[in-house]
Amino acid sequence: MEFFQKMRGAGQCPPRVRRSEIVSSFLGSLAGMGLLGLLHYNVADPADRVLLVGSFAASAVLLFAAPKSPLAQPRNLLGGHVLSAIIGVTVRLALPDMPWLAGALATALAIAAMHMTRTLHPPGAATAFIAVTGGPKIIALGYLYVLCPALAGPLLLLCVALATNALTPGRRYPEYWW
Amino acid sequence: MRDDAAAPADPTCDVPLTEVEIQDIFTAMSQSEGYLDITPGDALALYRLAYRHASARVGRERTVGTVMTSPAHTASPELPGPELARLMASLGVSGLPVLENDTLVGVVSIKDFLPSLGLPRQATPMALVAALLEGGLPSANLARLTTRDLMTAPALSVPPSCPVAEAAELMDRRRINRLPVVDGGRLVGIITRDDIVRAWRPEAAPE
Numbered sequence: 001m002e003f004f005q006k007m008r009g010a011g012q013c014p015p016r017v018r019r020s021e022i023v024s025s026f027l028g029s030l031a032g033m034g035l036l037g038l039l040h041y042n043v044a045d046p047a048d049r050v051l052l053v054g055s056f057a058a059s060a061v062l063l064f065a066a067p068k069s070p071l072a073q074p075r076n077l078l079g080g081h082v083l084s085a086i087i088g089v090t091v092r093l094a095l096p097d098m099p100w101l102a103g104a105l106a107t108a109l110a111i112a113a114m115h116m117t118r119t120l121h122p123p124g125a126a127t128a129f130i131a132v133t134g135g136p137k138i139i140a141l142g143y144l145y146v147l148c149p150a151l152a153g154p155l156l157l158l159c160v161a162l163a164t165n166a167l168t169p170g171r172r173y174p175e176y177w178w
Numbered sequence: 179m180r181d182d183a184a185a186p187a188d189p190t191c192d193v194p195l196t197e198v199e200i201q202d203i204f205t206a207m208s209q210s211e212g213y214l215d216i217t218p219g220d221a222l223a224l225y226r227l228a229y230r231h232a233s234a235r236v237g238r239e240r241t242v243g244t245v246m247t248s249p250a251h252t253a254s255p256e257l258p259g260p261e262l263a264r265l266m267a268s269l270g271v272s273g274l275p276v277l278e279n280d281t282l283v284g285v286v287s288i289k290d291f292l293p294s295l296g297l298p299r300q301a302t303p304m305a306l307v308a309a310l311l312e313g314g315l316p317s318a319n320l321a322r323l324t325t326r327d328l329m330t331a332p333a334l335s336v337p338p339s340c341p342v343a344e345a346a347e348l349m350d351r352r353r354i355n356r357l358p359v360v361d362g363g364r365l366v367g368i369i370t371r372d373d374i375v376r377a378w379r380p381e382a383a384p385e
Binding site: 010011012013014015017021065066067068069071170171 | 200208
């Protein structure tokens with residue numbers, strides 16, 4: 001019965017943040033994703049490059065809404081995305097005929113690798129997954145995917161997060177760099 | 179794990195620090211700037227664990243020398259039993275180290291008197307009161323004894339560098355209430371259960 005006991009959830013949901021926090025998180029993520037979007041549609045896309053992938057929206061949650069989290073620190077942001085991108089592209093190249101397994105394996109390997117290197121960043125697993133399932137445009141990039149978008153995107157987000165969090169009273173980012 | 183273990187109190191609020199409950203953590207989290215990605219339960223567990231480590235560290239790092247009573251009152255081994263009893267009564271102590279030529283030769287406490295009064299060694303003060311009510315105690319025996327006959331020897335002792343936690347552990351294990359503190363063969367003080375309790379008050383914490 002312990003099996004079911006464990007599912008009961010004896011904990012408590014943390015409190016809601018104050019309204020100013022919500023506004024800051026909204027504005028910060030709008031600026032960060034806005035910059036990526038602008039550059040993607042005006043610069044990268046016309047050159048058949050990709051700067052915007054879904055996993056960056058998840059990074060925005062951490063950078064702009066939970067900047068104190070260890071998961072949101074530069075080491076995790078950059079390390080997590082780059083490491084996972086390498087794993088994602090490698091797994092896709094190694095298992096071209098088994099997309100169902102490649103997606104799962106890329107995700108799982110990325111999680112393990114981020115854990116091992118202390119760069120755990122949840123959106124990184126999405127970056128690895130997207131390397132496998134992201135469609136022809138992503139696949140055409142090959143290992144270039146690691147540099148752009150997987151390194152360039154988070155770098156831009158990082159710059160915006162540094163600026164917006166520094167401009168916000170009561171916030172400080174990062175907690176540590178590496 | 180026991181959360182109700184005796185713990186030092188925060189002098190600013192008169193609430194033992196281990197009394198922190200999950201709603202206090204929740205309130206503190208509401209007051210903190212920004213989002214903390216930890217549940218109140220985890221934060222509380224972490225807090226309690228850290229508190230326990232801090233308590234252990236403070237106990238480990240404080241030494242007997244910093245909390246002992248010094249100098250200590252002493253008794254000579256040649257002192258007659260009744261004189262010793264009067265001396266201890268006037269000093270307001272329940273035990274004394276016994277010194278001969280500046281060397282610690284034993285410790286004497288209330289317990290050492292009890293057998294000579296026809297009571298078991300582990301008798302409590304109330305047993306003494308009860309015996310008095312039943313028509314006094316045979317004190318003639320005590321009058322013939324000296325401190326040397328009464329004392330417990332050899333005496334356990336600790337150096338001033340001994341951690342308080344170790345002294346506490348020793349007292350608990352041997353069921354004793356005081357330990358002479360000896361440095362290089364010389365008695366420099368005494369540490370009692372009272373001293374240890376006092377050492378645990380936060381305002382007595384080392385800088």
